[in-house]
Amino acid sequence: MESLALPPPRRHIARMNPENIVYRTAVWIIPLVIAIVFHEVAHGWMAKWLGDPTAQERRRLSFNPIRHVDPIGTVILPLGLAIAGAPVFGWAKPVPVIAQRLRNPRWGMVAVALAGPGMNLALATLTAIAIGAALALSGGTPPTGMAAFVFQNLVNFLQVNVFLAIFNLLPMPPFDGGHVVEGLLPRPLAAQWAKIGQFGFLLLLFVLVVLPMIVPSADVVGRIVGPPAQAVLNVFIALAGAIA
Template identity: 40%
Template structure:
Protein backbone atom coordinates (compact mmCIF):
# COMPACT_ATOMS: atom_id res chain seq x y z
CA UNK A 1 0.00 0.00 0.00
CA UNK A 2 1.31 3.44 -0.96
CA UNK A 3 2.06 5.72 1.97
CA UNK A 4 -0.48 8.57 1.61
CA UNK A 5 2.02 11.01 3.13
CA UNK A 6 4.15 10.77 -0.01
CA UNK A 7 1.50 12.78 -1.88
CA UNK A 8 2.23 15.64 0.54
CA UNK A 9 5.68 15.76 -1.08
CA UNK A 10 4.27 16.75 -4.46
CA UNK A 11 3.86 20.47 -3.71
CA UNK A 12 7.29 20.97 -2.06
CA UNK A 13 8.85 18.84 -4.82
CA UNK A 14 7.39 21.07 -7.55
CA UNK A 15 8.32 24.20 -5.60
CA UNK A 16 11.90 22.97 -5.21
CA UNK A 17 12.50 22.08 -8.87
CA UNK A 18 10.59 25.01 -10.42
CA UNK A 19 12.11 27.73 -8.22
CA UNK A 20 15.55 26.16 -8.73
CA UNK A 21 15.31 26.48 -12.52
CA UNK A 22 13.60 29.87 -12.55
CA UNK A 23 16.30 31.30 -10.30
CA UNK A 24 18.97 30.24 -12.82
CA UNK A 25 17.10 31.94 -15.65
CA UNK A 26 16.24 35.07 -13.68
CA UNK A 27 19.80 35.65 -12.47
CA UNK A 28 21.13 35.03 -15.99
CA UNK A 29 18.60 37.57 -17.30
CA UNK A 30 19.76 40.15 -14.76
CA UNK A 31 23.36 39.51 -15.80
CA UNK A 32 22.72 40.04 -19.50
CA UNK A 33 21.37 36.79 -20.98
CA UNK A 34 17.80 36.86 -22.33
CA UNK A 35 17.72 33.21 -23.45
CA UNK A 36 15.47 31.94 -20.65
CA UNK A 37 13.17 34.95 -20.95
CA UNK A 38 12.69 34.47 -24.69
CA UNK A 39 12.09 30.74 -24.10
CA UNK A 40 9.24 31.56 -21.70
CA UNK A 41 11.02 29.98 -18.75
CA UNK A 42 10.91 32.91 -16.32
CA UNK A 43 7.56 31.71 -15.02
CA UNK A 44 6.52 29.82 -11.91
CA UNK A 45 3.98 27.83 -13.93
CA UNK A 46 5.18 24.21 -13.48
CA UNK A 47 3.93 23.25 -16.96
CA UNK A 48 6.68 25.34 -18.56
CA UNK A 49 9.36 23.40 -16.70
CA UNK A 50 8.11 19.82 -16.93
CA UNK A 51 10.60 17.19 -17.99
CA UNK A 52 8.59 14.09 -18.91
CA UNK A 53 10.95 11.67 -17.20
CA UNK A 54 12.43 13.82 -14.41
CA UNK A 55 9.22 15.56 -13.32
CA UNK A 56 6.57 12.91 -14.02
CA UNK A 57 7.84 9.38 -14.76
CA UNK A 58 10.60 9.11 -12.14
CA UNK A 59 8.53 10.57 -9.25
CA UNK A 60 5.64 8.26 -10.23
CA UNK A 61 7.97 5.25 -10.17
CA UNK A 62 9.26 6.26 -6.75
CA UNK A 63 5.69 6.62 -5.43
CA UNK A 64 4.70 3.18 -6.78
CA UNK A 65 7.91 1.68 -5.38
CA UNK A 66 7.03 3.03 -1.89
CA UNK A 67 10.09 5.27 -1.85
CA UNK A 68 10.40 7.31 1.37
CA UNK A 69 11.46 10.37 -0.66
CA UNK A 70 10.62 11.94 -4.01
CA UNK A 71 13.38 12.95 -6.37
CA UNK A 72 13.54 14.24 -9.91
CA UNK A 73 14.26 17.35 -11.89
CA UNK A 74 12.72 19.98 -14.12
CA UNK A 75 13.73 20.78 -17.68
CA UNK A 76 16.99 22.77 -17.44
CA UNK A 77 16.60 26.48 -18.12
CA UNK A 78 18.61 27.48 -21.21
CA UNK A 79 21.47 29.87 -20.49
CA UNK A 80 23.93 31.25 -23.02
CA UNK A 81 26.96 31.98 -20.88
CA UNK A 82 28.59 34.01 -23.67
CA UNK A 83 25.83 36.61 -23.30
CA UNK A 84 26.70 37.26 -19.66
CA UNK A 85 28.50 40.50 -18.83
CA UNK A 86 31.47 38.69 -17.30
CA UNK A 87 31.04 35.05 -18.46
CA UNK A 88 33.52 33.39 -16.09
CA UNK A 89 32.34 35.15 -12.94
CA UNK A 90 28.67 35.36 -13.86
CA UNK A 91 28.43 31.67 -14.81
CA UNK A 92 29.31 30.84 -11.21
CA UNK A 93 26.69 33.28 -9.92
CA UNK A 94 24.03 31.81 -12.23
CA UNK A 95 24.95 28.28 -11.14
CA UNK A 96 24.90 29.21 -7.44
CA UNK A 97 21.44 30.77 -7.78
CA UNK A 98 19.70 27.38 -7.87
CA UNK A 99 21.13 25.83 -4.69
CA UNK A 100 20.92 29.18 -2.89
CA UNK A 101 17.22 29.41 -3.74
CA UNK A 102 16.65 25.89 -2.44
CA UNK A 103 18.34 26.73 0.86
CA UNK A 104 16.20 29.87 1.22
CA UNK A 105 13.08 27.80 0.46
CA UNK A 106 14.12 25.31 3.15
CA UNK A 107 14.30 28.20 5.63
CA UNK A 108 10.86 29.44 4.48
CA UNK A 109 9.30 26.00 4.90
CA UNK A 110 10.90 25.77 8.35
CA UNK A 111 9.35 29.12 9.34
CA UNK A 112 5.91 27.97 8.18
CA UNK A 113 6.44 24.70 10.08
CA UNK A 114 7.21 26.60 13.29
CA UNK A 115 4.16 28.81 12.81
CA UNK A 116 1.97 25.75 12.25
CA UNK A 117 2.93 24.47 15.71
CA UNK A 118 0.85 27.27 17.20
CA UNK A 119 -2.22 26.59 15.09
CA UNK A 120 -5.25 24.95 16.73
CA UNK A 121 -5.22 21.18 16.28
CA UNK A 122 -7.28 20.39 13.18
CA UNK A 123 -7.34 18.29 10.03
CA UNK A 124 -5.19 21.01 8.38
CA UNK A 125 -2.40 21.30 10.95
CA UNK A 126 -0.84 17.84 10.60
CA UNK A 127 -0.77 17.77 6.75
CA UNK A 128 0.68 21.30 6.77
CA UNK A 129 3.43 20.28 9.18
CA UNK A 130 4.27 17.16 7.17
CA UNK A 131 4.33 19.16 3.92
CA UNK A 132 6.68 21.73 5.47
CA UNK A 133 8.91 18.99 6.87
CA UNK A 134 9.23 17.52 3.40
CA UNK A 135 9.76 21.04 2.02
CA UNK A 136 12.77 21.53 4.28
CA UNK A 137 14.30 18.15 3.49
CA UNK A 138 13.64 18.14 -0.26
CA UNK A 139 15.08 21.62 -0.75
CA UNK A 140 18.19 20.76 1.23
CA UNK A 141 18.62 17.57 -0.81
CA UNK A 142 18.30 19.54 -4.06
CA UNK A 143 20.72 22.19 -2.84
CA UNK A 144 23.51 19.88 -1.72
CA UNK A 145 23.06 17.34 -4.53
CA UNK A 146 23.41 20.10 -7.11
CA UNK A 147 26.51 21.41 -5.33
CA UNK A 148 28.42 18.21 -6.11
CA UNK A 149 31.42 19.53 -8.12
CA UNK A 150 30.70 17.56 -11.30
CA UNK A 151 29.53 19.00 -14.61
CA UNK A 152 26.74 19.53 -15.58
CA UNK A 153 25.66 20.02 -11.95
CA UNK A 154 25.77 23.51 -10.48
CA UNK A 155 28.71 22.65 -8.29
CA UNK A 156 30.71 21.72 -11.39
CA UNK A 157 29.98 25.08 -13.02
CA UNK A 158 30.95 26.93 -9.86
CA UNK A 159 34.22 24.97 -9.64
CA UNK A 160 35.00 25.59 -13.33
CA UNK A 161 34.65 29.34 -12.80
CA UNK A 162 37.40 29.30 -10.18
CA UNK A 163 39.85 27.05 -12.03
CA UNK A 164 42.71 28.44 -14.13
CA UNK A 165 41.70 28.60 -17.83
CA UNK A 166 43.63 25.47 -18.87
CA UNK A 167 42.28 23.44 -15.97
CA UNK A 168 38.76 24.74 -16.61
CA UNK A 169 39.02 23.69 -20.26
CA UNK A 170 40.19 20.19 -19.37
CA UNK A 171 37.50 19.94 -16.68
CA UNK A 172 34.80 20.98 -19.18
CA UNK A 173 35.75 18.05 -21.43
CA UNK A 174 34.40 15.73 -18.72
CA UNK A 175 30.86 17.16 -19.00
CA UNK A 176 29.59 14.57 -21.54
CA UNK A 177 30.46 11.86 -19.00
CA UNK A 178 29.13 13.76 -15.99
CA UNK A 179 25.72 12.12 -15.98
CA UNK A 180 27.36 8.68 -15.83
CA UNK A 181 29.52 9.79 -12.92
CA UNK A 182 26.41 11.07 -11.14
CA UNK A 183 24.58 7.76 -11.74
CA UNK A 184 27.59 5.88 -10.36
CA UNK A 185 27.57 8.09 -7.27
CA UNK A 186 23.86 7.38 -6.77
CA UNK A 187 24.57 3.65 -6.78
CA UNK A 188 27.44 4.24 -4.35
CA UNK A 189 25.07 5.94 -1.89
CA UNK A 190 25.66 9.65 -2.45
CA UNK A 191 22.08 10.32 -1.32
CA UNK A 192 22.73 8.56 1.99
CA UNK A 193 25.88 10.65 2.46
CA UNK A 194 24.10 13.93 1.67
CA UNK A 195 21.14 13.05 3.87
CA UNK A 196 23.26 11.93 6.83
CA UNK A 197 25.88 14.68 6.84
CA UNK A 198 23.96 17.68 5.51
CA UNK A 199 20.18 17.28 5.35
CA UNK A 200 19.53 15.72 8.77
CA UNK A 201 21.77 18.09 10.79
CA UNK A 202 20.49 21.21 9.01
CA UNK A 203 16.87 20.03 9.20
CA UNK A 204 17.29 19.55 12.95
CA UNK A 205 18.65 23.08 13.31
CA UNK A 206 15.88 24.62 11.22
CA UNK A 207 13.01 22.68 12.77
CA UNK A 208 14.04 22.33 16.40
Protein backbone atom coordinates in the same frame (compact mmCIF):
# COMPACT_ATOMS: atom_id res chain seq x y z
CA MET B 1 17.06 11.70 4.79
CA GLU B 2 15.40 11.53 8.16
CA SER B 3 12.05 13.17 8.75
CA LEU B 4 11.30 15.85 11.31
CA ALA B 5 10.20 13.07 13.66
CA LEU B 6 6.91 14.78 14.39
CA PRO B 7 4.13 12.53 15.75
CA PRO B 8 1.49 11.63 13.14
CA PRO B 9 -1.91 13.33 13.35
CA ARG B 10 -4.34 11.40 15.55
CA ARG B 11 -7.18 11.29 13.04
CA HIS B 12 -7.70 11.71 9.31
CA ILE B 13 -10.59 11.40 6.94
CA ALA B 14 -10.22 8.21 4.91
CA ARG B 15 -8.84 9.70 1.73
CA MET B 16 -6.22 11.64 3.71
CA ASN B 17 -4.81 8.51 5.36
CA PRO B 18 -1.03 8.99 5.48
CA GLU B 19 -0.57 5.29 4.69
CA ASN B 20 -2.52 5.72 1.44
CA ILE B 21 -0.18 5.58 -1.57
CA VAL B 22 -1.89 8.56 -3.20
CA TYR B 23 -1.47 10.63 -0.03
CA ARG B 24 2.15 9.54 0.42
CA THR B 25 2.95 10.40 -3.19
CA ALA B 26 1.16 13.76 -3.14
CA VAL B 27 2.89 15.03 0.00
CA TRP B 28 6.26 14.43 -1.68
CA ILE B 29 5.64 15.22 -5.34
CA ILE B 30 3.92 18.57 -4.70
CA PRO B 31 6.79 19.96 -2.57
CA LEU B 32 9.39 18.55 -4.94
CA VAL B 33 7.89 20.09 -8.08
CA ILE B 34 7.52 23.50 -6.41
CA ALA B 35 11.09 23.40 -5.09
CA ILE B 36 12.51 22.36 -8.46
CA VAL B 37 10.60 25.06 -10.36
CA PHE B 38 11.81 27.80 -7.98
CA HIS B 39 15.34 26.39 -8.25
CA GLU B 40 15.36 26.60 -12.04
CA VAL B 41 13.68 30.01 -12.20
CA ALA B 42 16.32 31.33 -9.78
CA HIS B 43 19.02 30.32 -12.26
CA GLY B 44 17.18 32.23 -14.99
CA TRP B 45 16.64 35.30 -12.82
CA MET B 46 20.32 35.48 -11.91
CA ALA B 47 21.39 35.03 -15.54
CA LYS B 48 19.05 37.80 -16.66
CA TRP B 49 20.32 40.10 -13.90
CA LEU B 50 23.89 39.42 -15.04
CA GLY B 51 23.16 40.12 -18.70
CA ASP B 52 21.81 36.92 -20.27
CA PRO B 53 18.06 37.05 -21.05
CA THR B 54 18.03 33.65 -22.80
CA ALA B 55 15.74 32.04 -20.23
CA GLN B 56 13.27 34.89 -20.54
CA GLU B 57 13.39 34.75 -24.33
CA ARG B 58 12.59 31.04 -24.24
CA ARG B 59 9.76 31.54 -21.73
CA ARG B 60 11.50 29.65 -18.94
CA LEU B 61 11.15 32.39 -16.32
CA SER B 62 7.76 30.91 -15.53
CA PHE B 63 6.37 29.16 -12.47
CA ASN B 64 4.30 26.91 -14.73
CA PRO B 65 5.70 23.44 -13.90
CA ILE B 66 4.98 22.17 -17.40
CA ARG B 67 7.70 24.41 -18.80
CA HIS B 68 10.28 22.80 -16.53
CA VAL B 69 9.19 19.16 -16.34
CA ASP B 70 11.70 16.46 -17.23
CA PRO B 71 9.78 13.18 -17.67
CA ILE B 72 12.36 11.13 -15.79
CA GLY B 73 13.74 13.58 -13.23
CA THR B 74 10.49 15.36 -12.34
CA VAL B 75 7.96 12.55 -12.68
CA ILE B 76 9.15 8.95 -12.98
CA LEU B 77 12.07 8.95 -10.51
CA PRO B 78 10.36 10.97 -7.71
CA LEU B 79 7.17 8.96 -8.11
CA GLY B 80 9.05 5.68 -7.78
CA LEU B 81 10.99 6.91 -4.75
CA ALA B 82 7.81 8.18 -3.06
CA ILE B 83 6.04 4.87 -3.60
CA ALA B 84 9.07 2.97 -2.29
CA GLY B 85 9.26 5.20 0.79
CA ALA B 86 12.81 6.25 -0.10
CA PRO B 87 14.22 9.79 0.09
CA VAL B 88 12.63 11.73 -2.74
CA PHE B 89 14.69 13.83 -5.12
CA GLY B 90 14.68 14.77 -8.77
CA TRP B 91 15.52 17.41 -11.33
CA ALA B 92 13.95 19.52 -14.07
CA LYS B 93 14.98 20.59 -17.54
CA PRO B 94 17.91 22.99 -17.07
CA VAL B 95 17.14 26.65 -17.66
CA PRO B 96 19.12 27.75 -20.75
CA VAL B 97 22.03 30.04 -19.97
CA ILE B 98 24.55 31.27 -22.55
CA ALA B 99 27.76 32.16 -20.76
CA GLN B 100 28.98 34.42 -23.56
CA ARG B 101 25.97 36.72 -23.04
CA LEU B 102 26.85 37.29 -19.39
CA ARG B 103 28.78 40.46 -18.60
CA ASN B 104 31.44 38.35 -16.86
CA PRO B 105 31.03 34.82 -18.28
CA ARG B 106 33.35 33.04 -15.85
CA TRP B 107 32.14 34.43 -12.53
CA GLY B 108 28.66 34.99 -13.89
CA MET B 109 28.24 31.25 -14.39
CA VAL B 110 29.36 30.65 -10.80
CA ALA B 111 26.72 33.10 -9.54
CA VAL B 112 24.05 31.55 -11.79
CA ALA B 113 24.93 28.07 -10.51
CA LEU B 114 24.74 29.14 -6.86
CA ALA B 115 21.40 30.91 -7.37
CA GLY B 116 19.48 27.60 -7.48
CA PRO B 117 20.72 26.16 -4.17
CA GLY B 118 20.50 29.65 -2.68
CA MET B 119 16.83 29.82 -3.60
CA ASN B 120 16.23 26.40 -2.01
CA LEU B 121 17.85 27.50 1.26
CA ALA B 122 15.80 30.72 1.24
CA LEU B 123 12.63 28.66 0.75
CA ALA B 124 13.74 26.33 3.56
CA THR B 125 14.11 29.31 5.88
CA LEU B 126 10.61 30.59 5.10
CA THR B 127 9.20 27.07 5.45
CA ALA B 128 10.81 26.54 8.85
CA ILE B 129 9.25 29.79 10.02
CA ALA B 130 5.86 28.67 8.66
CA ILE B 131 6.15 25.29 10.41
CA GLY B 132 7.05 26.95 13.68
CA ALA B 133 4.14 29.38 13.36
CA ALA B 134 1.72 26.53 12.55
CA LEU B 135 2.83 24.58 15.61
CA ALA B 136 2.58 27.68 17.78
CA LEU B 137 -0.97 28.30 16.62
CA SER B 138 -1.94 24.67 17.23
CA GLY B 139 -0.50 24.57 20.74
CA GLY B 140 2.63 22.66 19.77
CA THR B 141 0.88 19.64 18.26
CA PRO B 142 0.58 18.89 14.52
CA PRO B 143 -2.83 19.75 13.02
CA THR B 144 -5.37 17.12 12.07
CA GLY B 145 -7.72 16.48 9.17
CA MET B 146 -7.16 18.41 5.95
CA ALA B 147 -4.78 20.79 7.72
CA ALA B 148 -2.53 17.79 8.38
CA PHE B 149 -2.08 17.37 4.61
CA VAL B 150 -0.94 20.97 4.28
CA PHE B 151 1.32 20.63 7.32
CA GLN B 152 2.94 17.46 5.97
CA ASN B 153 3.57 19.23 2.67
CA LEU B 154 5.35 21.99 4.62
CA VAL B 155 7.48 19.45 6.49
CA ASN B 156 8.42 17.68 3.27
CA PHE B 157 8.97 21.00 1.47
CA LEU B 158 11.55 21.86 4.12
CA GLN B 159 13.33 18.53 3.66
CA VAL B 160 13.20 18.66 -0.14
CA ASN B 161 14.64 22.18 -0.32
CA VAL B 162 17.51 21.35 2.01
CA PHE B 163 18.25 18.14 0.13
CA LEU B 164 18.11 19.83 -3.29
CA ALA B 165 20.45 22.59 -2.14
CA ILE B 166 23.11 20.16 -0.85
CA PHE B 167 22.54 17.62 -3.62
CA ASN B 168 23.08 20.23 -6.34
CA LEU B 169 26.29 21.45 -4.75
CA LEU B 170 28.03 18.15 -5.53
CA PRO B 171 31.24 19.23 -7.31
CA MET B 172 30.67 17.32 -10.54
CA PRO B 173 28.80 17.85 -13.79
CA PRO B 174 25.92 18.28 -14.36
CA PHE B 175 25.26 19.61 -10.83
CA ASP B 176 25.47 23.28 -9.92
CA GLY B 177 28.58 22.48 -7.90
CA GLY B 178 30.18 21.28 -11.11
CA HIS B 179 29.64 24.71 -12.68
CA VAL B 180 31.18 26.33 -9.62
CA VAL B 181 34.26 24.12 -9.99
CA GLU B 182 34.46 25.05 -13.67
CA GLY B 183 34.45 28.74 -12.77
CA LEU B 184 37.21 28.29 -10.19
CA LEU B 185 39.55 26.25 -12.37
CA PRO B 186 42.23 27.83 -14.58
CA ARG B 187 40.86 28.34 -18.08
CA PRO B 188 42.65 25.36 -19.76
CA LEU B 189 41.42 22.98 -17.06
CA ALA B 190 37.97 24.58 -17.07
CA ALA B 191 37.64 23.80 -20.78
CA GLN B 192 38.47 20.15 -20.16
CA TRP B 193 36.11 20.04 -17.18
CA ALA B 194 33.29 21.46 -19.32
CA LYS B 195 33.66 18.57 -21.77
CA ILE B 196 32.73 16.14 -18.99
CA GLY B 197 29.38 17.91 -18.80
CA GLN B 198 28.47 16.52 -22.22
CA PHE B 199 28.06 13.16 -20.51
CA GLY B 200 26.29 14.63 -17.50
CA PHE B 201 23.21 12.42 -17.57
CA LEU B 202 25.18 9.21 -18.03
CA LEU B 203 27.54 10.26 -15.26
CA LEU B 204 24.58 11.06 -13.03
CA LEU B 205 23.02 7.66 -13.74
CA PHE B 206 26.29 5.86 -13.05
CA VAL B 207 27.09 7.66 -9.79
CA LEU B 208 23.60 7.58 -8.31
CA VAL B 209 22.29 4.22 -9.55
CA VAL B 210 24.90 1.90 -11.07
CA LEU B 211 27.84 2.53 -8.72
CA PRO B 212 25.88 1.87 -5.48
CA MET B 213 24.61 -1.38 -7.01
CA ILE B 214 28.16 -2.50 -7.74
CA VAL B 215 29.76 -1.10 -4.58
CA PRO B 216 27.12 -0.59 -1.84
CA SER B 217 29.55 1.50 0.21
CA ALA B 218 29.73 4.02 -2.67
CA ASP B 219 26.31 5.43 -1.86
CA VAL B 220 26.71 9.09 -2.83
CA VAL B 221 23.28 10.10 -1.58
CA GLY B 222 23.48 8.29 1.73
CA ARG B 223 27.13 8.86 2.59
CA ILE B 224 28.02 12.19 0.99
CA VAL B 225 24.79 14.17 0.61
CA GLY B 226 22.88 12.80 3.59
CA PRO B 227 25.09 13.88 6.55
CA PRO B 228 25.55 17.56 5.58
CA ALA B 229 21.91 17.77 4.49
CA GLN B 230 20.80 16.43 7.87
CA ALA B 231 23.08 18.89 9.67
CA VAL B 232 21.57 21.81 7.75
CA LEU B 233 18.08 20.41 8.26
CA ASN B 234 18.69 20.29 12.02
CA VAL B 235 19.39 24.03 11.97
CA PHE B 236 16.02 24.68 10.35
CA ILE B 237 14.30 22.27 12.74
CA ALA B 238 15.79 24.27 15.61
CA LEU B 239 14.48 27.47 14.03
CA ALA B 240 11.00 26.00 13.73
CA GLY B 241 11.20 24.76 17.32
CA ALA B 242 12.26 28.17 18.61
CA ILE B 243 9.27 29.79 16.93
CA ALA B 244 6.88 27.09 18.13
